[in-house]
Amino acid sequence: MLAMEITTPGGPEVLQACERPRPSLKPGQVLIKVHAAGINRPDLLQRIGKYPVPEGASDLPGLEVAGEIVAGQPGDSGWRLGDQVCALVQGGGYAQYCAADIDLCLPIPRGLSMLEAASLPETYFTVWSNVYDRAALGPAETLLVQGGTSGIGVAAIQLAAALGNRVFATAGSEEKCRACEALGADRAINYRNQDFAAVIKETTHGRGVDVILDMVGGDYVQREIGCLADDGRLVFIALLGGGKAEVNFGHVLRRRLTITGSTLRPRSVEFKAAIARKLRERVWPLIEDGMIKPVIYRTFPMHEAAQAHALMETSAHVGKVMLLA
Template identity: 70%
Template sequence: MRAIEITQPGKPDVLQLCERPLPELKPGELLIRVHAAGINRPDVLQRMGHYPVPAGASDLPGLEVAGEIVGGDCDGTPFKLGDMVCALVQGGGYAEYCAAPAGQCLPIPAGLSPLEAAALPENYFTVWSNVFDRAQLKGDETLLVQGGSSGIGVTAIQLAAALGHRVFATAGSAEKCAACVELGAERAINYKDEDFAVVVKELTGGKGVDVVLDMVAGDYLPREIDCLADDGRIALIALLGGANATIDLGQVLRRRLVISGSTLRPRSVAFKADIAAKLLQHAWPLLEQKKVRPVIYKTFPLAQAAEAHALMESSTHVGKIMLQVL
């Protein structure tokens, strides 16, 4: 099969087209003939040598795919050979064939193409796990999404808004802020011109937001604490602004705040299968009813993975960058 490999840690041009044998399936895995795959920040970090591959995972980049099940034992699963699915994988997505645990596969939502479906798994699994499971966004609570124009951001905005929550977001340009509002944010804050903590406190009548989805960390963290409501929660999923922060722990104590962090890739198949079941129940109907949608910015052929990574690093995009494989 054709695949994209990381020839050595470095810039996007270290991504090279190669020939690889088909994946060897482990028990419980299905073989997917890949139609499309998504580009994600962890792929960029892996390419740069900053994200070690979990033990037993493919060294090929790519954490989400969509395509046709062409191999594996479907007994005891909801699937059969020939079914079209999308899947969250530990690696190997930048290839013509990919192995995926059956529990991490989901049917392609009705009305979506394989390309659109391949844009879903990494973002939807991450957002559901962190915003709704860990941070327990519920009822009439409010959400602040940092990086609202990213793949994670557009997913969090849409899901939370579709489920009835007030959503605020940050982004780095007027165009990106407008896109966030179009997707369901009540207000998008240009972090280059405004202090999000001040704006959020004004928008909530001084109360603050109940949940913050944070992929920045660094010097954002103390300001996020300042604009949290009592009993508020911060769900930390990335460290784009740095791994160190100085925070007022007195506020954490007095106001019963919770700061949690998680990474999805190393978690067990059982953990991810539980998220998949929740997505099928709660998010897939929203997709099929067109209350939420995948947002695809640009699509590249598999052989142009390096160009796709360069675009990802430019941060000029809104939504997902994709690879068309078939």
């Protein structure tokens, strides 16, 4: 099969086409003939050597795919050979065929193409796990999404707005701020010329927000603590601004704040399968009702994965950058 491999840690140019054997399957897995694969920030980190591949996972990048089940023994899972699915995978998505755990396969939502469906798993698994499971965002609570036009940001804004939460977001231009508001954010803040913490405090009349979904870290952390409401939760999914920060923990003690975070890729199949069930029950109906819509910025053929990575590194995109097999 054709695949895109990381030849050595480095820039986008290290992604090169190669021929690989089709993946061998472990018990509980099926083989998907890939139609489309999503590009996510962890793929870029893996390419530069800063996101280790879990033991036993494919060394090929790619954490989400959509396509047709062509081999395996689905058993009593409800899937059959020939079914079209999207799936969260531990790696290997940048290829014509990819192994996927049966329990991490989800149906193509009604009304969506396979390309659109391939843009869903990594972002919605991540958002649900961190915003609703880990940070326990409640029905009447408020959410701040840092990086609102990233794939994660677009998913978080739409999901929280669809579930009735008030959402704020940050973005790096006025155009991107308007895009966040069109997706459902109550207010978007241009972090290049506004202090998001001051805007949040003013807009919420000094109360702050209940949950912050952050992929920045670094010098954002103390400001984020300052704009959390009492009993607020700050959850990290990445540390693009740095892994160290100076924090006044007096605020944490006095206002009963929670600081947490997680990475999804190393977690067990059982852990991720529980999220898959919640997505199918709670999120897929919202997609099928049109309350959540995939946002795809640009699509590249698989052999142009290097160009796709280069685009993503500019941060010019709103939504997902995708590959077609």
